Amino acid sequence: MPDRSRLGLGTVQFGLDYGIANSEGQVGAEEVSAILDFAAKAGLKVLDTAAAYGSSELVLGEQLPAASSFRIVTKTIPVRRPNITGEDAQKVAETFQASLRRLRQPSIDTVLVHHADDLLVPGGEALYAQLMEWKQRGLIARVGVSVYDRPQIDRLLERYRFDVMQLPVSVYDQRLIANGTLAMLHDAGVEIHVRSVFLQGILLMQTHDLPAHFVAMAGHHECYLDRLQAANVSPLAAALGFVARLAEVGIVLVGVNSLRHLQECIAAFDQSAALDCAEFAIDDAQLIDPRCWPSRG
Template sequence: MKLAIGSQLFGMDPDTRGDARISPQEVQAILAYARRAALDMVDTAPDYGRSEFVLGAEGGEALPRKIVTKTPVFHSDSIGYEDMLLLTTSFSRSLWRLRTSRIYGLVVQRGFDLMKPGAEAIYAQLKQWKAEGKVEKIGVFVRDAQELDALLSQYAFDIVQLPVNVLDQRMPDSGALRRLKLKGVEIHARSVFSDGLLLTKPEELPSRYASYRDHLEQYHGKLQDRRMQPVEAALLFIRSVPQIDYAIVEINSLAHLKEVHAAFAVRAGLDFPFRRFALNEELNLMDSM
């Protein structure tokens, strides 16, 4: 398993998520560190503000070899001409912003879009780009095992991105990850910190997360008993899931990347009772991607 750099915060407008925009110099430092640390994947999307543009402008030789971006979200009830125009325009713009002629992965940002009438045209276009060498692997983001099974009954993917974390262990528990590995699918874990929920002190939780406070107080209490840091524990759980190939973590500074990278390298024993803290429900988080 490897660590992948999530670049959502690289190009977001200030205060979009309560974070300041990361400066170009900081992005350069993050990517330079990633190269030295042999972190070979960066994850982005056309709707991550200026993220793709920033990566292309500031990455240079330090840009990770494996670039994964997304399709746009399709808001229509069925896939038609306008949606296909949106898809092709978005992909062309992504390549231009990233200053490259090919990328490692193109992921359908919302799996539900592939279940709409006419969606086979989206898949066919992705396959065409793969055949042309513009994309090495095509994939999809899914929210749960039911959505995944429905999609796998119609399509084949090289990459599947999905939510996995201490609070949401549905995917590993369902056997979906084992089934994917039997098919040779590359698995990317998203939401590994539950949008920061696992890292926030219970008394500092925003009001929208109030229903999780008691549960997280117990979790953090157990962490203190084991003398574990929240970042370390969250990544320790992800590393305990053998089918995961990449853990995508949204990075907001060089210091943050160094902290995450150091925690990811910790080889502590796996005797923490993670299963006890699984809520196994689709958490009402702001950042599902």
């Protein structure tokens, strides 16, 4: 059986109505409590949140015990300015302290820079220095960054060292496997956290339910589903198994909207379906990069 401690719980849906395929909305407080209790008993160790995830941190803080045994990962607020000023760095620091208060934790495992380009503009080194100070003070154990693609990763590694990188990998988005990025980061000792395993639910949908933006890949998606049916593998098990079987990956993040959904994810993760999905990779960023998708609503 795969190591369940490698399965991490994404909590954006605890604080926001998130995901292009999400029709159920934000998760209620009672359901969050049930999800966290089951996750802990099932052996999950990582919770991924962010200051930008609406009330997610606050909800977690209300439900988790003080000094929780979960490895909590949160993220800096995105600055998104052409240069980082001392005032910007101070605001990031204040927001992190607010995150700790909302989470009701004296310290947490990891802080990721949410908007990686904040580290690449003039003054970005001050933001990195701020994170390193938190690490030295024992407020966090690891410093990391949330990234999208190899050029961005290369530019970051030219300037900084990271303990953790969170990045997208899925059956349809295999770019960071194909170009050797996962192997390179693993060899460098970086813990890899994979997000977008379900491509915000696209990989779990039937072809006729795909949003209009994805009509160009309808035939491709139908072929993929046919392959799964022939192999008697569910879309959930295939999506999770594909990433779980990558030896370089430290944590596989899944976002859930109910206790039942979490239970299904754990069962699928335990199955770790061995299916060769290399041929289903898609290179069109319009289809696999959520930054290119139309906004909901």
